[in-house]
Amino acid sequence: MSVDAPVMTPPARAPSWLKPHRIGLLAVALALVIAATLFMRWDWLPRYYGLALQGIWRTIWILVVTCALGIMLAVPLGLAQAAGPWWLAAPARGFCTMIRGTPLLLQLWLLYYGLGSLFPQFPWIRHSELWPYLRQAWPYAVLSLTLSYAAYEGEVMRGAFAGVPRGQLEAARAYGMSRWKIFRRIWMPQAFYRALPTLAGETVLQLKATPLVATITVVDIYNVAGRVRQETFITYEPLLLLALVYMVITGIIVFLFRRLESRIPVKIG
Template sequence: MTVETSTVEATALTELPGGRAFLKPHRIILLAIAVIAIFCMAWFMRWDWIPDYAGRLAQGGGVTLLMLFSTCILGFLFAVPLGLVQVTGPWPLKMLARTFCTIIRGTPLLLQLWLLYYGLGSLFPQFPAIRDSFLWPYLREAWPYGVAALTISFAAYEGEVMRGAFAGVPAGELEAARAYGMSRWKVFRRIWLPRAVHRALPTLNGETVLQLKSTPLVATITVVDAYAVISKIRQTTYLTYEPLLFLALIYLCLTAILVVAFRTLENKIPTRGA
């Protein structure tokens, strides 16, 4: 297991707790305490705002999910060439990819987001060519900047993982494919990429959870995701804890769903000895 993998697993939930012999005697007591605590929360805290905001919360959750999936898919598409170039590319491309990964991984996502939104966003209107182009209606909104920042960040982190995954595919398998007379592209498409993706799946799971944990940052540039809706609720109802606890619950559920989905996907791929 590489350092990247173990760090991702230490910072993102990739496995649900539980499993064998869940109901031990002490757990029943702990569960009872937990149930009492949850009951107290439900009874003594104010939750009457939930029905009023249910629609907006669902919309915000949709935006969060849309952000998550679009940036993960786009980021992964960038990550594959980034990783591949670092393993096999000519040295100028290798250097470029490595510099890109270092810069993005070395600066906070919040700063990148604000750099794109406030920095580029304030620069664009000064160029008439951009103002007249068909892109302008989109560039005036906040979400393209959020998608761009999250995509770039995911590509850089996942590119590093894909580099390790591409390098880790046994050379014998690639040589065997070459010996069958496959072209370079065919080797890549049939052997190298699928094997690398398979190796990267556990880390990909963690990176996706990390990406979900990064999505609330887009609320700081006025994208109305689940976090932004909750902030709005906190401002209008003057409640400190209840909306935040509810938001934490939403993210817990989303993470659990992601983890289960990845586990199912991993189990579908046949492996030797499994």
């Protein structure tokens, strides 16, 4: 028996995903797209073009702001649950359970209708500088989406903080680092690396939660599609385009997180 079997090196050819049946499927997909452009009605597009761009911008804006604020809240929430004393851990866990146990739509409506009906009863709120903002819908949308993201990510960060090996923290302490420095240089970065793949998925989920804000009159891209539907009585075309927009944004999020993940220098065990 020969010891070294000849290694088969396949000759360079088309990329591995391009198999014969895929060409057929791509042709079917292309035919569907062409049929959609030819036989469906797109004449409303030029009229709503500006509004749609504005809506996309607002969707992305809400997504970015709520994710940034949410993760800032999630780190202390996770830390309190993973390493905090019981009087910090218990409220943090209670907050996460409460938010994760009720639908986001309910929270959104509670804040918007509840607080919205409560605030005007206090004259000092009505005369404060913030009143012009509190009368609009978007602060409530941002608040409830932020709280929701914070609660889900607080749970993720709890696991990530708890998953960092003890030895790393002990080594840092042996080097004489202060507690804050240990947190900043060792604990936090390692926890983030661990949480990153989960955070990517959660951010996509957050994107998919943003259309809910349309129910409280924030004009995001979903709301624009609804308006097109109401004003022109065209049902499917705006919804299909809407689905496409969300898929593209999802693709961008996944791509960005993959870039971020590839920057992690070493694989941690």
